[in-house]
Amino acid sequence: MLSASSRLRGALALLLATAALPAAAAHLEIQGGRSYMDAHGANTAFIETTFAPHAIGSSGRLDWSPDISAGWINGRDVNRYRHAEFDTSHSVALLAAGARFHYGAPDAWYRPLFFSFQLAGTNQTTQALSSHYQFVSTLGWQGEHLSLQIRHISNGGLNGPNRGETMALVGVGFDL
Template sequence: MGQDFTADKGAAAAFAEAVFDDYSIGNTAFTWAPDITAGWMSGRGDPPGGRYNYSTRDDIWLIAGGLRFHYGAAWAWYRPLFFSVQPTLHTGRTPGLSGSYEFTLTLGWQAAHWMMGVRHISNAGLHLPNLGETMLVGGVTF
């Protein structure tokens, strides 16, 4: 749970994520794991306006699936650092999330029973506007 930001306006957000077993990428120190996320971001209640005429009233429900990458040996101090890439589908339209298809990128640290990271959801310029949503995420792992 946390708060996301677009154009200096915050909104509540919550995510549930499942990360599966790691697989080696050839003989390298890189691994990948399937990563699935479901989430919600509350609407901000602003009326339509601006040059794109989108409001921020819509609550956003999303589902994303992709890959999480790690680097290093299992005992390395930096091994818990990860980067994930997930194509994303969502409901609603806002200036930050203006198309049905987005991309979720997360850079974080996964410890034994907690996770912290920075997440950005954007359409990578496929549709205007392309403001995206950026948030700090933290959670408990099971």
């Protein structure tokens, strides 16, 4: 099993490698919001980059873009989980990579809506994120410089309690 410092070094290497991708086709966002495990909230922040879209099929109405993100979810003090195997006090850093999907003609009113799916690695296990590997699904709207998103992160029942984190995010972005 990799140590936390080895995982973080690997995550940093992945972020630096993606910085070498063609910058002209990248959109960088800084996102912040509130995440909930059950009814217990915590602050969260992400940096997310999406790259140039690629058409799926010949019609060109459905496309996907490579999508990477690095995030932080604050810990929370929940008394009933203080001495549990998976507690809630630790903050979690994560690195995720996957794809963002859009549908419709370039000028369609619904074109800014998107769905993304990513696989993530985390540095900590908690009551909400009880393994080091997670699934990230996001439904959102992306304008030129503003985005609104609902994101859920969970291990899909692979290990532990699998409560997951569900968050609302607001992002400010720009094209590189």
